[in-house]
Amino acid sequence: MNRKLFATAILLMAFPFLSMAQNKRNGIKASPKRLFTIEDLIPGGSTYYQNSVPPSKYTAWWGDECLHLELDKVSIIDKKAYDGKTLFTLSDINDALGNQGTLSHLYSVSFPSERTEVLFSNYYNLFLVDWKEKKVVWSLPLDTAASATDFNEESRNLAFVKDNNLYVTNAEGKTSAVSTDGTLTLTYGESVHRDEFGISKGTFWSPDGSLLAFYRMDQSMVSAYPQVNISIPEATVRTGAESPSRAAQLDPDPYPMAGETSHKVSVGIYNVKTGKTIYLETGDPTDRYFTNIAWSPDAKTLYLIEVNRDQNHGHLDAYDAATGKLLGTLFEEHNSKYDEPLHPIEFLPWDSSRFIYQTRKDGYNHIYLYSLKGTQAKLECQLTKGAFEVISVTGFDKKNKTILYTSNEANPIGCAIYSVNMKGQRKLLSDKEGWHSPRLNANGTYLMDTWSAPEVARRYEVIATNGSLRHQYDDIQEPWGQFAVPEMKVGTIKAADGVTDLYYRLVLPTDFDPTKKYPAIVYVYGGPHAHNIDASRHWGVRGWDIWMAQNGYVMFCLDNRGSEHRGLDFEQATFRQLGVEEMKDQLKGVEFLKSLPYVDGDRLGVHGWSFGGFMTTSLMTTYPDVFKVGVAGGPVIDWKYYEVMYGERYMDTPQTNPEGYAKTSCLNKADQLKGRLLIIYGGNDPTCVPQHTLSFIRACIDAGTHPDLFTYPGDGHNMMGTDRVHLHEHISRYFDDFLK
């Protein structure tokens, strides 16, 4: 269950593992005016992949060669011409496997070295096959009940979690238990701190794979939220001595709420050879966050950034990997609002005494170069600088000693690929337009750039990191080509502070008639670490916007202050009063909308999910005369019901910021509701627990106001698959009922 709140709310992965089968075009020649069905536009729809997702190309790096992975063959992509030559086929692999197993496709194989060896798993085993010799070089059995598997290519050791305990299978196939006392509230090798602080996993191999750092999390002191499972399989229902029942069952989920007792995390290091585990000697882990774990290249030192519960102070600490003793603190960071380290340090591949670190200490996320002397770190220089943000560090070009990264330097809502050398000289490597996702080869010599732009569905380019080559390998056809796509506009308006530019996206109704008056719907997210408008395909528009535009609505979206990639001040404007400034910005958007001659200002709607559900509920109750209809999904209603890590970063605790919590609580505004407001929540939402929505419903009942309600029993924070289509039918129907 993914507990990472807000990213998942708006970013739904559009890459199917097997899109090929769904991409077979039907033979009908479509008219250019074909209309969408909702199944075409919503992830989970039966024709979504066929009609809304540009088909993916699967690629992998093998040394300096870029490979095209297909169902039944792997070929070399010629860096100058389109077609490449076949390297091997699926039959070659299956011939090599013989009676050891079968592989069904080649989409997810990888190439750990420059030898003619391909690595893959077929669920039961991990195989390394020499395709030239047609033989299995090495294999490892896999536990089919394993999760969180983490393979180290260097040592060929494999870590995995099973029933809350951590195990390691070494290259010889011997499995050892790293822990044995795991329970639902004591986990080993799993992600911790609710995936905040950039944490997304719980195991960290040393470069050589001899040592495995891992998280241990004790949640026994955390209050469990009583989630309830209503779907008890009939097969388990029978009378008998043990009294099984079809009655709903409790599914308790440890959930520390803001200001309450939180979990305790420690970091262990397992030595594969000795089978021994040591723990970092951190002392009492109460109210401490251990984040951004990184290994020294020699595997002797483990680095992590510790953050205090207040989240206004971080320090980079070095621990002895052999003893667990603290070696020293390399540097500290302080921010009067909050400090949020998200990126582990990374050592330069060509100099193990220097590392880079990303921080927003000058107001924007930038790359800094440090040199190390023992446990002293010295800032050498700030490598990137300016009113833009480094979005991600892609890797290193060892030969030319440059760092590859992406940033929005060229366009605040774009993401292009750059290199920077040790003197801080930046070079644009990709097209400066659009949104780029590079994948670097191990040598650091080439990038495979997958990108899109408002008019570019998806393009694949091979780029030499030294800038000497940029070859368009493939340009995927726009799947919406056959449809009547509504007109979209992107621009900026001023925020409520009068100075900041905010980006908006406007989608006009299909068959737009400027002399008509249309109802308009604001789609809002509004929270940190997310954005809605960018320079990717169709400006990042949501399928539901298209659906509603086709149904006669003007669709509007505005990334208010607080959203991502616009710098620290932009984000921190919301501190200790989430929603307040965000709403002011959204009202600026409404002002703009109302200024459009074709918008009927008396028929405005608003919809958002998660933080956007909080925004929607807040807007409907704080400014009850603005919107006639709202649909809030999986909302935060009162930050006191939200979890410690995310909640306290932005809101501090209910004890230290009672005014902020009171001011932003929708419970205190339930009596102000005037318009029609539908609230929808996942019945087992582990992120915005049902208590949010249910408390608001209770408050409205007590206040005599009348929201509407729907739930998706058994679903979590987001609805997936066919539930997602149902959800958007439900949302759309509500606007049709009351706004149209």
Next chain:
Amino acid sequence: MNRKLFATAILLMAFPFLSMAQNKRNGIKASPKRLFTIEDLIPGGSTYYQNSVPPSKYTAWWGDECLHLELDKVSIIDKKAYDGKTLFTLSDINDALGNQGTLSHLYSVSFPSERTEVLFSNYYNLFLVDWKEKKVVWSLPLDTAASATDFNEESRNLAFVKDNNLYVTNAEGKTSAVSTDGTLTLTYGESVHRDEFGISKGTFWSPDGSLLAFYRMDQSMVSAYPQVNISIPEATVRTGAESPSRAAQLDPDPYPMAGETSHKVSVGIYNVKTGKTIYLETGDPTDRYFTNIAWSPDAKTLYLIEVNRDQNHGHLDAYDAATGKLLGTLFEEHNSKYDEPLHPIEFLPWDSSRFIYQTRKDGYNHIYLYSLKGTQAKLECQLTKGAFEVISVTGFDKKNKTILYTSNEANPIGCAIYSVNMKGQRKLLSDKEGWHSPRLNANGTYLMDTWSAPEVARRYEVIATNGSLRHQYDDIQEPWGQFAVPEMKVGTIKAADGVTDLYYRLVLPTDFDPTKKYPAIVYVYGGPHAHNIDASRHWGVRGWDIWMAQNGYVMFCLDNRGSEHRGLDFEQATFRQLGVEEMKDQLKGVEFLKSLPYVDGDRLGVHGWSFGGFMTTSLMTTYPDVFKVGVAGGPVIDWKYYEVMYGERYMDTPQTNPEGYAKTSCLNKADQLKGRLLIIYGGNDPTCVPQHTLSFIRACIDAGTHPDLFTYPGDGHNMMGTDRVHLHEHISRYFDDFLK
């Protein structure tokens, strides 16, 4: 928490404890055309008692005198003239109490003897005061945390339950624990078997008060339904070692579902003098119902009717009250569908060797006279007979050796008062019209008859049980007199079987215009042990019907086969397939509705709660083209989620009647939903647990259909107080949105 399902769903007590304060008329002279507000019509509304409930008179018997109890005085009701003379005042009582306590009103005092003694409690103590001598004759301290208190006037012993254990305070004020190991799943002295089989309490004093029979119920083997409490008081929220939390909390409720392991009940007898408890030697209590407990007049024998889990066989057993040994079985009852004994045997006050018993063995509930020889019971005669039902036995006229009872002999939808002598000769004592609720004095000489009829708001009559006197003491003014009350009609149509008469009630829109076409709403309950149409005030119309009629709807209600007071065949037509025949009858009602020239057959709605919520959901999904809009409240969705006692009586078990369960499950019809269906449930409903509604919502999502949903967090099976007003606003709005 009252778990008795269905009665509470439609019968909301209209007698406030203190209606006086709310009955002060405001000075405004209302126009005859005044319209209702929803607050006037719905229980819980701010003006409901003032504008919809005929003010109550509080009365009590003192020997042959009928007393009028007022706030500050008690007077004798002259049986011939209207006004009576004051017997004593509140000051008299408080003077007598002196510093022992204070009494605030005289509405609920009683008169245990013909002495000048009045019995009352003031929350802290029970007092017996001689108003003539102005002194406290006797008093007993009360435990303010006690529940289920049961006072025996003869011995002045008091039984009560506290923290799941049973206690007795004797007349001298000494309290003894009858049990000490009570827990949430092991209760003493509380009602058992989920209030089925006529059970409504857990303690039974012997006539002389020397022995206390009581129920013990072990639910440790029963699956607990995971109810969740979302409202955690802020006061309990603080950080600390014990980690209190504002997170929702589990509130597990043992709930045996049909076909699953049920609870185990035993019957104990506590001897107040010896302090010893014996248990009836019943053997293993698994799957056995111990019902209808009754004492022999000499307190030597305890009678009960044991029913098997199949509920098709009952037997009246006699147990030795001193030893707990089974003395013998007096008689047995068998019914191929189900046997449902609801009335304990009652011994004739003038002959302790004879008792009466009510049973439906000839197809209608009638009174039978038995004589007792040792442990042999011999049927002497059937005292009442005919195609009508005895509704209740009121008591005995010792002098004339008659039994007082009510029945619907004169009118199938009425309830009048009769006497029957030992030869089976019946005599009508009350007005034959209307619905009568008699209260007999201890001597059996007089009745206080509180009654209403369609045109009679509430009337009080004193009736001599020998038929020599019938005096109208008071005739309460119709509180709707000042309002524009819509026209109501009651009549019969034929059931789907073509022969049975079914009663309907039609409410025409206020300001009815026969040339117009109106939308119509069917209000339905439809389950056993309940009816909607009777000969009481305004034909038993619901306030919400009036509200909707005022808003322009034709309101229709039909008591289908399966409902109460119409005989066993009428009720059992539904056996093993609840809803099937009931729906066929309701469709006959729809046919009738559509035949009315002023009903728009394309705008039909349906609403019901509990069994009526099941009927509504079933109708919307079984006959999807009939109703455009439905609102189902607290519904049963699948009988497999309903409890053992009620559920298995009508449906047998999922194991023995899989076809019946499958056929009646709304889960299997979720894909058929076409109209608009709003489902509403109490968030903590302990009767129709939330799993019903949530499973249906899940089934609809999976089937791609779109019901609507609302919940009342924290509420049980019915909404009370202001929540009930909110509920009816919500229901009404839904019909206004989609049916009007």
